[in-house]
Amino acid sequence: MAKGSINVSVENIFPLIKKFLYSDHEIFLRELISNGTDATLKLKHLASIGESKSEYGNPIIEIKIDKEGKKLHIIDQGLGMTADEVEKYINQVAFSGAEEFLDQYKDSAKDSGIIGHFGLGFYSAFMVAEKVEIITKSHKEDTVAAHWTCDGSPEFTLEAHDKTDRGTEIILHIAEDSTEFLEDARISSLLSKYNKFMPIPIKFGTKTETLPKPEGAKEEDAAPTQEVDNIINNPNPAWTKQPTELEDENYKSFYRELYPSQFEDPLFHIHLNVDYPFNLTGILYFPKMTQDMSMQKDKIQLYQNQVFVTDNVEGIVPEFLTMLRGVIDSPDIPLNVSRSYLQADGAVKKISSYISRKVADKLKSLFNNNREDFEAKWNDIKIVIEYGMLSEDKFFEKADAFALYPTVDGKHYTYEELYNKIKANQTDKDGKLVILYASNEDSQHSYIEAAKAKGYEVLLLDSPIVSHLMQKLESTKENISFARVDADSVEKLIAKEDTAISKLDEEQTKALDEVLKSVIPSEKFTVQLDALDSNATPFMITQPEFMRRMKEMQASGGGGGMQMFGNMPEIYNLIVNTNSDLVNEILNTKTKKKQERLITQSLDLARLSQGLLKGKELSDFINRSYDLLK
DSSP: OOEEEBBBBBTTTTHHHHIIISSTHHHHHHHHHHHHHHHHHHHHHHHTTTTSSSSOSOOEEEEEETTTEEOOOOOOOOOOOOOHHHHHHHHHSSSSHHHHHHHHHHHHHHHHHHOSTTTTTTGGGGTTTTEEEEEEEETTTOOOEEEEEESSSSEEEEEEOOOSSSSSEEEEEGGGGHHHHHHSSHHHHHHHHHTTOOHHHHHHHEEEEEOOOOTTOOTTOOEEEEEEEEEOOOOOOGGGGGGGOEEEHHHHHHHHHHHHTHHHOOOOEEEEEEESSSSSSEEEEOOOOOOOGGGGGGGGGETTTTEEEEEBBBBBGGGGTTTTTEEOTTTOOOOOOOOHHHHOOOHHHHHHHHHHHHHHHHHHOOOOOHHHHHHHHHHHHHHHHHHHHHHHHHHHHHHHHOOOOOTTTSSSHHHHHHHHTTTTTOOOTOOOEEEEEOOTTTTHHHHHHHHHTTTEEEEOOOOOTHHHHHHEEEEESSSSEEEEEEEOHHHHTOOOOOOOSSSSHHHHHHHHHHHHHHSSOOOEEEEEEEEOOTTOOOOOEEEOOHHHHHHHHHHHHHHHHHHHHHOEEEOOOEEEEOOHHHHHHHHOSSSSSHHHHHHHHHHHHHHHHHTTTHHHHHHHHHHHHHHHOO
């Protein structure tokens, strides 16, 4: 029996590993299974090129719990090791200057939970075990099995063993503070989290399988059963296959495998597959979106060679696509760094821009191939596309081909189609194209109708970030502005040369202004007298586009830091049509009481149409309306 010391540069390597290396101790199982998988895949390669005489067969990795003995076994049927190889690979810790290394990366370990390309995998065992054994037999002919033991100090023992079958068994003597890892449910959940798609079948326990009834069996006879290996993973997930091998239903069933609690199918998928200048495969799904963007996040799973790494893909997937779901697998993502460094990594930036470009290309082809279907799904995907247009200039340019602008009448235009449709009718006297939009069809109904009566198109733009997007479009496209239909009278929103002439002279206008201001509260309304069509609404409440949009942008994040808008009281414009018969009647009414009643009733009707009449004021309005009917 050999004894020796593990060659490390610090005495207390194992306590350091336990304390700093991983933020989450559960990672040990992923590391050890990854090592077993590597050993098995290496054997497969050696067998395929004739460098191993060992029969590859159908190897599995087995996990066993010995609750009484407080042991956890990880068994593979891979390459195995000779005693010399154990000396070389296990006793030489896989880095130099261990203390410096751990000191350098302890913050990133806390931040991301991951260090290295699983390079220190074996030593993660000491995070949960007070003693670790390795029993291993090499695939090479005429070699003797080896048995290595270490109790977490730098001392180890190494002796021969009578193991006859090829492969490695790691036995963890679980420490008192880690007995949770002797529970079936805990190990089962870890296998499901990290190893669900590992390339080698993983056995954990057995399950009962019902067999067909034998011929001649009676109906009441129980069907025979048998115990079979419980294989917990799918070694060939959809993303490892070529798109040509998969049908639409394969993609949907894989989505259900990834998200078993999801009842709705995804809207569509994007298969990623690139091998230059980096390796990356994966499948991204567009789910049905909610208006709450934060609810959608952290649903994309990052894998490295089919080993689950994290569901925080910040920096790897462009920010606007983190609301999607699916899988990304790349051996080229540097995991030995914290996320802040990750975002600055050149390879990662290339991956991020590739994903962005691939998504844009897919959206364009979906739009071109089946526009009707794309339009039907627009409401469910617009939040991602609008977010992308805001956050990435290259995506913004590509989105011109498929971003849609729906109207209140259910039509959908691309920007170019919209521009060509409205430029003749909706260009104002200064040559600016005015794009009218509504955010709520019901509450803005009368304003929409007034615009449609002029032959204007009214868009329906109601996503939470639309104010930001309009700002971006106005600064990018030439000579256009967006105006919500209730921002002013339709005549003022798109001002033409032929403005209506007021029926009131200067003296009458001044008198009307005075009587209105004596009744209408100035802290809530700014009175604006306008000469509009005689059949236009007598009293109309509007909110100036700029002020309202700044408040909306501030509420949804942004707005150029203009905190002042959030603190200002809500003041509305009250547009009074000087050509309206009702307004003329108000001016010419002889009794002050009737005048006040007409003004108050007209103001309340305008407020009612904007949903601004509530509580006592609404009750007073209803009672006053009944009195008028008597």
